[in-house]
Amino acid sequence: MHVPDGFLNIPTSVTTGVIAAAGVGLALRGARRELDDRTAPMAGLVAAFIFAGQMINFPVAGGTSGHLLGGALAAVLVGPWTGVLCLSVVLLVQGLVMADGGLTALGTNITLMGLVGVGVGWLVFRLVRGVLPTRLSMVPVAAAIAALVSVPTAALGFTALFGFSQLSDQWFDVPPTAPVPLGTVASAMVGWHVLIGLGEALITGLVVRSVVSVRPDLVYGARPALAARAASPSSEVTA
Known part of the structure; x- marks a missing residue:
């Protein structure tokens, strides 16, 4: 999922940079x-775990790569x-120290994995809960x-x-920043990341279950269940 330098054009990178800065x-x-x-x-442990998990990175089609995102877990x-x-x-550390993800694409990566990944993960968690x-x-x-x-x-x-980047290149009548067909990128990213999502769901569920079983008071998403258990200690919410 890490976007490298030069994969999106400058207007797109600047836009996502502004969005990322506002979100942070x-x-x-x-x-x-x-x-x-x-x-x-x-929070420090979570960041360290996600950092280690994202280092397991494998290439997929269309010039993209796949790995653990960790947004919902965090x-x-x-x-x-x-x-x-x-x-x-x-x-930020990966971009500066590990050269994993371009610095000009840092805003894009934060927008996608930080804002979208975390935001969607939390919204779905709340809805399912x-x-x-x-x-x-x-x-x-x-x-x-x-x-x-x-x-x-x-x-x-x-x-x-990526589609917006290609479209804006056409508007300004300049060569495409990344000459990869949009359909190829779409099928590679969405198709492969559905499979990656299955693996991430398994990892996320196991990690959260491990922490909840030992220290549920440290799990932010478990606070409503803890409150319900405290209000009705003899009810089935203790399960």
Whole structure:
């Protein structure tokens, strides 16, 4: 999913850079409501886990690559705003130190994996959690479904940006920035990332389940279930 330098044209990269900067600015303010003395170290662990997971990177068709995104996982464990910051820090370090993802495309990568991945993951998690019973055991299930949906959605977002980049090249009558057919990129990104989403759903569900079983108080997405259990300690929400 890491977008390299030169794959999108300058207008598209500038636009996503502005969007990413605004999103990170909002996340810095929103994270103040999510973090405390207990959960702040958790954010560091989440960022480290996602950093390690994203290093397992494999190429797919159309000049693109696939790997763990971690947006839904971060949102469920530490909250959506803090999750955006975790992904942004990971992508910044990868771009500066590991040369993984171009610096001119940093805004694009943060927009896709940080804003779209985390945002969609959290929205789907909230929707699924509202349908399922209010139990701690349902938190990993909702997290897995959120991860499954967020990955191909982020890939679809990249496809839309690539299409806009090619269209704007035509508007300005300049050679295409990346001479790859849009259909090839779309089929590679969306098709492969549906499969990647299945793997990410499994990883996300297992990780969230592991943390919930030991320290549910550290899982941001488990707070409603914990509150329900505290209000009705003898009810079935304890399951």
